[in-house]
Amino acid sequence: METWAETALVAKIGNQAQVPVISLAAAIEATKTTQWPFLIQITNFSNQMDCTAALVHSFKWRRVIVVYEEDMLSDDSNMLAMLSDALHNVGSVIEHHLFIQPYQSLSHPLEFVREELMKLNNIQPRAFIVLQSSLQFTSLLFSEARKMRFMGKDSAWVITDTIASFLDYVNSSFISSMEGAFGIKIDYSENTTSFLDFKKQFRQSFRFEYPEEDNSNPGIYALRAYDSIATVIVALERLTHSTSSTTSTRLLDTILSSNFSGLSGEIHFEDEGLSYKPIYRVINVFNLTYSKLEYWSPEFGFLKSLDAAKSGKNGSIGKRNDWRRSLGNLKRVPKGWAMPSLEDPLIIGVLGRATFDAYDGFCIRVFKEVLKILGYGLPYKFVEFNGTYGDLVKNVANKVINLSPTTLLCISEKLIYNSICW
Structure with missing residues (x-):
């Protein structure tokens, strides 16, 4: 079951x-x-959510979208609450829940998935966590997400162990739709005599019963x-x-x-x-298979080897984001955020009636200098705003304006909007 x-x-x-x-x-x-x-x-899934949150934290994704299927994530499970708590502990939050009805109950699953994905066009976070879903829904979700360009260079997808385990026996078409996704899998020893004996017998029986299947590994x-x-x-x-x-x-x-x-x-x-708390392995779906990256243990975080994950003796402790450098198949780390484009630039509000023109000019120059060290293009557009500093900050908080250089001076009552100050 x-x-x-x-x-x-x-x-x-x-x-x-x-x-x-x-x-x-x-x-x-x-x-x-x-x-x-x-x-x-x-x-034992007690620390799976902690591992997922640690992966999100290592990429510095602050806001995520969680996808889950009702039939798989019933009221008897507290996995969603556990994930929310784990993300909160690393400074991230769930921006949006993509709630999916049981796949078997959908009369038109393709249309339903497309409609749900379309709703995400107006949401900036592009870091997705697929918490729980059936094999059928997972296949449909990733296939449509790729067609609708939700798996582009700035998008990031993370799959939990339950879904990552599908990769051991699904066909190449399924894996191809998940190209670029990250995941976590429970690690287990594949070198013991008992495992090798079981693997040999399993493959013989599986190939005899399912000769058309490509993957016969347990x-x-x-x-x-x-x-x-x-x-x-x-x-x-x-x-x-x-x-x-x-x-x-x-x-x-x-x-x-x-x-x-x-x-x-x-x-x-x-x-x-x-009672056994498993060690997880970070994976990256690539080239019709998946690459095994760092280990993760609840005691020591990300580590390079299984022995280190068990003992904590590893030089990467304290530098737990260094493992991302080993992602040779990635040209860039996905930002997990819908970046501005020429068609949809970053809207920057500038006070049109500022008392100190030199001050506003200074802030704008600082902004432009920051752009030079970002390492990537950031299309933007200055828009004149006639109002008070407080009104300007509120418009940023309400997402009417993306940001304003003058919000550098958020003080007094404006501190309630400090989540949008930079």
Whole structure:
């Protein structure tokens, strides 16, 4: 079970029958586990939102747009609230929510996605976080976003682990539509004997059953499913050697007392969920595949190697944005913001009746000097504004005017608009 719609239904049945139910869906609030005492979560997403926020922070994207599908992000999940809190902790905010109805409920999904994307033309942030969505919607979203030029040089897309895991088994057409997107994936060891043995058997079985598929490598879902079965088998073996009678409650307790190294990570439970906090890997979709970049751990942030992510011994600590230099396939770091163009320049308000003309001239000269060191073109247009300084600042805050050089002197009552001063 990968969605909470599926999990809630099966968990209810398992509760009634008093049979343990193991879920692969994203973690829910701890209070919900009392509703389903026989539900066991073999995933841990406790720090996924922190990793996503750290990625946003490393690129200095202050305002983001979050995309999520209702069927995947149900009321039983607090992932959206967790993401909002994590972004707030790094100085970023969610500017807009792109709320999508369940894909299966849409009579015309293509038209719906186009209409929702069209609404974003009047919103300046171009940093998107796709929090949760089905495979069908993800494919449609990125395909249409590329056609509508929402994946240009200044746009940035970040996909969470749930969606990034699709990349392990989707076709090249799907990956092509996501070209340039960043993501985070739970990291797991691919060099152990147990993984290599499983990979060999998995590929043989997969190719036999699906000969038309290009990618036969096991992804994180296959590993979690294998670990789920292994957890039950180990628990049953322990019970067979016990002198006490086997009951549903004893089976549940035995599963929750598991402690072994699985293919997807350490299998040890606390509060009906995995206690193991995974290490994530930053990825960049490029050339019909994805490149694996830095590691990220909740204790040490971005680091260059897996050993460093576990121990924190790495020279990049304190310089956690340095990893962006390794993005050789990018000509420029996406700004995550709709930049002004010749057709839609930056509107700069200048007081038309300023008392001190020399002062206004000085501010304008400072503005032009700043443009010289930006490293990129910034089309702009000076517009005369007849009013008070306060009125000018309010117009910037209300987005009637983009900015004004004279807002350098925001003081006294104007401080309430300090978010737009520069």
